Amino acid sequence: MRIDARTITNPPALHDPTPFGYSHAVAAPGELVFVAGQYASDATGAPLPGDFAAQVELAFDRLNSALEGVGLGFEHVVRLGTFIVDHDTGKLEALGKALHARFGDRLPAQTLSGVASLALPGMLFEVDAVAVRPSTQR
Template sequence: MTRSIINPAGLHTPTDYGYSHVVSAPGEQVFIAGQYGSDESGHVVSEDFTDQVAQAFANLRTALGAAGLSPADVVRIGTYVVDHDQARLEVLLKHLHATWGTGLPAQTLIGVAALALPGMLFEVDAVAVRAPGHG
């Protein structure tokens, strides 16, 4: 699938912050629910933020794969961080750049007081686009 990434003049360069300003792609939208650092039974894998982010991104790749998609098909993500701070942002940036390099999806990061389950520290949802004729 061909995604168009636009970081227009007049806006700051967002890739160092882990996102692109505008991403568009032709095709069918696929919505991936919030994925968190859970094992197959739904239990949080660790109390450690870094472990939870790694597992959440692994779970996102699993969900995308089940739809016949990959991170390359993602045009937007939402990330939710309990007790957001610079250290947690650095962990998230590492995983964002490992997953997308500089071709980052649009993103909204929201700092939250708590998530759905006790012990959850991170969650990521996604919108992907299935290319026309695939699927």
């Protein structure tokens, strides 16, 4: 008999991701929580228009909703993966501003990938995360 110990969470504050083939957050047995890529989206998952900086801010707002959906916050994030369409160094200022607004000087490890495109037309930025659930929440 197979036992699925994962806890899948799709917070009501975010669009239903299952038609797109993923879940917003998955807690593994123990302490790790994996949050799928979040982007500037509406209630249906359609990308919202906006410049790069606006999309970065909205993506981090969506990440916050996903974390809150599993009882965590930015202080629990240990790793980020960020994806920037047509990356250039000019976009680092907007990303840095968003990161420092949410993490202060306690920044998580991060890998930034410049990409030609993302999953849906109009997406300019996406962020995924790995968080650690405190031992008091296990």
